Amino acid sequence: MISILKRRHIIECDFLPHSCTYTTNPDGSLMFKEFDSSTDRVDKHP
Template sequence: MISNLELRHIIESGFLPLSCSCTMNADGSLKIRVFDKDTGRVELLVTPIATSGLTSSRAIAELIGEIRNEMAARTKNFA
């Protein structure tokens, strides 16, 4: 099993060059906030994310991919 600290680090690293902060909610779920470090502009805020299914690198990579796809779709809609 992946520790919460390691899980947060992997997810936060998956959004470079943007910044990402992962916070554990009281119920054990995650809140992910992806933002531009220079401007502070929030690109996407996702909560709650159940951590029970994030037990492998593949599951974590799929989550990061889904969030990146959502961000790309939002950017495309605003362009």
């Protein structure tokens, strides 16, 4: 199984130049919000 830190790193790299914030759910899944720095738009990804 891949660690949460590794998953976060992969996601951050995939969504550059956008930035992300993360929440770890009780079931071990990862919720992240993607921010577009040019528009300040937020997209949530379960």
